[in-house]
Amino acid sequence: MEPKSEGEDRPWQSYHTAYTNAKAGMEGVDKEKVHKVIYEMSKGSKYFENEQRKEAFIKQKIENLRQQRAKLTDKDIAHFQKIAEKKIVQLEASRDLTKTWLHTDMDAFYAAVEILDNPSLKGKPLAVGGMSMICTASYEARKFGVRAAMPGFIARKLCPDLIFVPTNFDKYTHFSELTRKVFCRYDPNFIASSLDEAYLNVTEVCSERHLSGEEVATELRSAIYDETGLTCSVGVAPNRMLAKVCSDINKPNGQFILPNDRGAVMIFVSSLPIRKIGGIGKVTEHMLRDVLGITTCEDMLKNSALLCALLSDLSSDFFLSVGLGLGGTHTPEHRMRKSISCERTFASTSDTTLLFQKLADIAENLSSDMQKENLWGKNLTLKLKTSSFEVRTRAVSLQKYISSKEEILTHASKLLKAELPLSLRLMGLRMSQFRDEDKHSPVDPTQKTLSEFILSGSSLFKAYETQDMPSENSGDFLLLEDKNLCELDAAREKEHRCITSEPESSCKREELGDSNIANDTYEASLGNANGEIRWINDYICSECGIELPYGFDEERREHADYHLAQFLQQEEKAHVAQDKVYHKMLHRSLSSRKKQKASSPGGKFIPIDAFFTKGKKNM
DNA sequence: GGGGGCGAACTCG
DNA sequence: TTCCACGAGTTCGCCCCC
Numbered sequence: 001m002e003p004k005s006e007g008e009d010r011p012w013q014s015y016h017t018a019y020t021n022a023k024a025g026m027e028g029v030d031k032e033k034v035h036k037v038i039y040e041m042s043k044g045s046k047y048f049e050n051e052q053r054k055e056a057f058i059k060q061k062i063e064n065l066r067q068q069r070a071k072l073t074d075k076d077i078a079h080f081q082k083i084a085e086k087k088i089v090q091l092e093a094s095r096d097l098t099k100t101w102l103h104t105d106m107d108a109f110y111a112a113v114e115i116l117d118n119p120s121l122k123g124k125p126l127a128v129g130g131m132s133m134i135c136t137a138s139y140e141a142r143k144f145g146v147r148a149a150m151p152g153f154i155a156r157k158l159c160p161d162l163i164f165v166p167t168n169f170d171k172y173t174h175f176s177e178l179t180r181k182v183f184c185r186y187d188p189n190f191i192a193s194s195l196d197e198a199y200l201n202v203t204e205v206c207s208e209r210h211l212s213g214e215e216v217a218t219e220l221r222s223a224i225y226d227e228t229g230l231t232c233s234v235g236v237a238p239n240r241m242l243a244k245v246c247s248d249i250n251k252p253n254g255q256f257i258l259p260n261d262r263g264a265v266m267i268f269v270s271s272l273p274i275r276k277i278g279g280i281g282k283v284t285e286h287m288l289r290d291v292l293g294i295t296t297c298e299d300m301l302k303n304s305a306l307l308c309a310l311l312s313d314l315s316s317d318f319f320l321s322v323g324l325g326l327g328g329t330h331t332p333e334h335r336m337r338k339s340i341s342c343e344r345t346f347a348s349t350s351d352t353t354l355l356f357q358k359l360a361d362i363a364e365n366l367s368s369d370m371q372k373e374n375l376w377g378k379n380l381t382l383k384l385k386t387s388s389f390e391v392r393t394r395a396v397s398l399q400k401y402i403s404s405k406e407e408i409l410t411h412a413s414k415l416l417k418a419e420l421p422l423s424l425r426l427m428g429l430r431m432s433q434f435r436d437e438d439k440h441s442p443v444d445p446t447q448k449t450l451s452e453f454i455l456s457g458s459s460l461f462k463a464y465e466t467q468d469m470p471s472e473n474s475g476d477f478l479l480l481e482d483k484n485l486c487e488l489d490a491a492r493e494k495e496h497r498c499i500t501s502e503p504e505s506s507c508k509r510e511e512l513g514d515s516n517i518a519n520d521t522y523e524a525s526l527g528n529a530n531g532e533i534r535w536i537n538d539y540i541c542s543e544c545g546i547e548l549p550y551g552f553d554e555e556r557r558e559h560a561d562y563h564l565a566q567f568l569q570q571e572e573k574a575h576v577a578q579d580k581v582y583h584k585m586l587h588r589s590l591s592s593r594k595k596q597k598a599s600s601p602g603g604k605f606i607p608i609d610a611f612f613t614k615g616k617k618n619m
Numbered sequence: 620g621g622g623g624g625c626g627a628a629c630t631c632g
Numbered sequence: 633t634t635c636c637a638c639g640a641g642t643t644c645g646c647c648c649c650c
Binding site for chain 3: 041045048051129133150312315337342
């Protein structure tokens with residue numbers, strides 16, 4: 001690790017956003033040149049400024065951790081050394097070398113599919129994606145430093161002849177399905193971690209057919225090529241963590257086999273850079289390197305006492321297991337979706353009407369996705385990205401499970417309203433805490449149908465391999481226990497008493513002010529337009545059937561906003577003047593209760609080093 | 620003190 | 633010319649309530 005000058009003559013070297021992890025096919029790239037281009041194209045932008053802020057914050061956290069380390073006495077170190085040794089013995093006892101895991105990774109998958117579809121692209125630098133972001137780059141493009149997750153305009157600067165092809169998930173899904181049919185022949189319970197990656201437990205195949213892991217890998221790669229015309233790379237190892245690392249070694253169109261032998265594993269791991277491990281990203285790498293001098297997996301064991309002294313139990317266990325070359329060896333029985341979300345980036349705007357319209361679109365998308373899977377959620381999270389790239393999330397736990405766009409928008413609007421005024425470039429909604437009965441439907445990625453994948457528009461069911469801990473918490477993947485129905489009923493009863501889970505203040509009459517009058521005026525203003533709401537039996541919305549009891553004036557008004565927004569959109573389409581209604585809404589919006597969160601944008605600091613901070617209970 | 624809710628960060632493809 | 637995505641998972645700290 002050469003000490004890098006961050007002087008004024010080479011300012012780009014301090015910009016760590018790009019190239020912290022070399023991708024396959026980028027070995028010959030002039031990294032300094034690429035880094036400089038990215039720096040030049042980024043500097044001065046709001047994105048760049050935000051990255052600088054984030055980096056400064058990480059530096060501060062590294063410094064804090066260094067100080068914590070400096071405070072440790074010899075006695076402390078000796079104490080934690082004992083703890084570390086005990087942990088290592090326990091981890092070592094969990095080592096399982098009886099399984100053979102195979103990780104397959106399609107080579108530049110999206111790009112390869114596009115080339116297959118249009119052979120004239122072969123041999124040319126190709127990027128799948130658009131100007132804002134590219135998903136995959138062909139190996140020819142990677143030679144120029146172009147890579148996935150790079151904005152298109154920077155990629156074009158690096159490679160002026162770069163050909164852009166828009167993403168077409170239908171195509172990728174089709175080819176993904178073909179590969180999965182092959183996987184099934186080797187492991188019917190294979191774990192798909194994305195459209196182009198999968199883990200296969202080939203222990204049984206090896207034993208039944210008297211084949212080595214290497215032979216299975218060769219055969220499988222050949223079968224994939226025959227079925228799809230695409231190449232893939234394969235890693236074979238005793239566990240998933242190592243198999244994943246191995247599949248990257250001889251990429252593209254290659255394989256690497258790590259024998260099921262403790263000695264071989266330990267040698268393999270000894271010089272393995274920590275960044276190659278799934279779960280260790282840019283920040284973790286910096287932390288471990290700058291605070292503890294850890295750069296290889298072997299260093300994890302050498303610094304085991306410090307890891308235990310400075311980090312949480314969970315973190316130190318993970319890092320020690322990495323040092324021992326341990327990883328997941330069991331196939332989780334069931335995996336189910338934990339959340340579903342939808343987010344959209346748009347041109348920065350502070351136009352309230354526009355923001356609420358976009359929120360309505362997102363709510364509609366999310367609701368539609370939820371209904372396709374019959375999901376009902378109880379936890380709603382609003383994600384905001386300001387024009388300066390600051391990300392905020394605001395969540396609310398609801399008293400009942402919801403799924404309709406009206407209900408989602410009602411609660412989402414409330415969350416958004418509390419944050420305004422604000423200039424935003426992204427909004428997103430996420431639902432989680434699903435109803436138990438929905439959790440019983442299997443959502444194993446391997447069982448997801450083609451149409452579901454196409455409809456969802458993305459690789460929804462990634463089996464995120466968490467830390468691939470040897471002591472797998474299978475409970476993470478198992479069906480959760482049924483909740484008592486009475487509990488649900490009680491919750492619904494509570495819901496009728498107070499429609500939100502916010503502090504009771506939101507139900508106070510005083511805060512409703514002249515809402516009744518405003519409400520009347522507002523609804524009257526709609527006249528006989530489509531946005532008009534009547535409350536059937538005094539609590540059921542005539543438009544959509546949502547139930548809002550009398551007295552929940554604010555909620556009713558917000559709900560009416562939704563229908564009004566719908567109406568406005570229709571009006572807009574028909575080129576009808578909407579100023580009058582808009583001003584009514586704006587007036588109401590301004591006069592409505594303004595909820596200010598205690599955490600101001602700049603006042604609340606984020607525990608970036610959470611991963612490294614030792615919890616009190618561990619001290 | 621434990622558990623749940625919330626907000627944020629990190630990671631992956 | 634264009635100017636840094638999206639969806640999903642996890643952990644952690646803090647706060648509040650029981």
